[in-house]
Amino acid sequence: MYKYTEFDKAFLLQRNSQFRAQVQRRINGQLTEEEFKPLRLMNGLYLQLHAYMLRVAIPYGTLNSAQMRQLAYIAQTWDKGYGHFTTRQNIQYNWPKLSDVPDILDTLAEVNLHAIQTSGNTIRNVTADHFAGAAADEICDPRPYAELIRQWSTDHPEFQFLGRKFKIAINGAIQDRAVIRAHDIGLQIIQKEHKLGFKVIVGGGLGRTPMIGKTIRKFLPESDLLPYIEAILSVFNQSGRRDNKYKARIKITVHEKGIEDIRTLVEDRFHRIRPTYKGLDQNILESIKMQFPPPQFVKADSTHFEQTYETDPIFRSWVDINTSEHKADNYVIVSISLKGHGQTPGDATTKQMQVMAQVAEDYGHNELRISHEQNVILPHVHKSNLPQIYKALRNHGLATANIGLISDIIACPGMDYCALATARSIPIAQDIAGRFKALKIEHEIGPLKLKISGCINACGHHHVGHIGILGLERAGKEYYQITIGGDATSTAAIGERVGPGFSAEEIVDAVERLIYAYLDMRKEPEETFLRTYQRVGLAPFKTALYPKTALAA
């Protein structure tokens, strides 16, 4: 894992003491809220419905046991005993007091964590495949590049006040697990004639104008990464719209000007910038790469695992559903579900965080990851340890075998916390998960991505859910719109709206109707919901969702 230098540490401490002084001046009345707000946002501190919210970055989703324990300690000491892991590989604390925040930030700094660039119009926390460094289908670990971008963009004078926030995601495997096509810049590592490089995608984004990113460069050599990103950013800074907050995203620029025009501008700019990069960035990259060594893989006897797998069907089901293929022999990647039926998607209690830290320390080479799907990953687990891991997790409500199934729901905080929300998302997620558990058809349905957002900002990625739910308000009541056919992978697509929305009371039944329609229509159990939709289109699902209208027509 990346080791923070003395410079990084000094920088963090200096930022924190600056913020401590700002909080003090706010409390003394020397700073007005208008003056203080941008300062607190720069440090990840929001004001939500019931309290402040502190957003802590977990760069490229990677953390070690000591860091996870510190997150647990903060939840225990200054919050209400839990934290919320988000689609942006952050953790959010929902109840800090303003006067405690400087202490929280210092506590984070002890383990090299921080809340910088988690908000504001900056280059945000660079996200990456949560299986990075472990996945069997990996071409190259994306994290050193994410770290390079982080170091380069942190406090970069030119990019602190962009027209709007800017999100970069990077994926190093065949499968896209980082939703790179829904980011301002998406980077896909590829190999061409034994040379590493990137396919560069720009202009993706969700929010009120969802768009799938377009390829601007098919192959960018590894060493051109920073100058190319800088070129994109400066073109965006020049031609991006600042007249309208909603239009000030690169996706709008790409959409309005067309990808060809943007490509010409970017390439031109790139050729001018390129000579100013004299190779220092490449030296830094090489030294960063050294900080991400693979773990010391072990050899061990897996007989006990094989036996348990044969004899214990519940364990077997958990292994089948919650583990993924690893690049090392006899290793697997374990996904710990934070989606127990009826739980809040993405929430973990202090105790649960401590248990996950311990399990990682005992059986997982001390490594953990946060996935954008709001689960926690143990990236390196030898099969022989699976029975013990399962037992430890099960005792703390962490062994739900539902990864990738309908109850593995992404849900944003919605109106239970968020000041921008138009409706709640959490109770809807809880009810849907509970319903399909009761129906006992979750496993029969198979892979299905259901994603819920509590407003048009789309923090819950609903546009790219196989089933997406968007919570809105009409006449003082919550109502929910359904989209289907969204896809977050390399075949990314924005879901299609099926029809009028449903009330909170109707929405779970509506989803159930959709699912039964799918089960009726699929050709074979292997045909997923998404494939069926792609084959039959919207109409039969529409009929299932609105049976009365269909009869009347």
Place this chain on the structure above:
Amino acid sequence: MSAHFAPRIVTANHLLQGGVIYLADNDMWVDDIREAEILTDEADAQLRLLFAEQQPDTVVGAYLAKVTVTEHGPEPQHFRDQLRRTGPSHYAHPSDKRFENV
């Protein structure tokens, strides 16, 4: 004019704690909505809001919330204000019993 004015209360977040608070008729800030001052006159409501806004070292984000007056005191009309009163719907705050043995 004031006959058509739906009753309001002044609500805000506490600057230091962040929590939801309401303005009472004795100028104090309270966390129980039942103790909030009910404002039935528009001009009066604006004055009370101004009074709240002049306390930037105590409160943030003051605004007027529509209420219905009931025998149990003011009931927020909007579900957002209802949620601000009760806290998140998935956890029974503030007791947090559910976390003790997880």
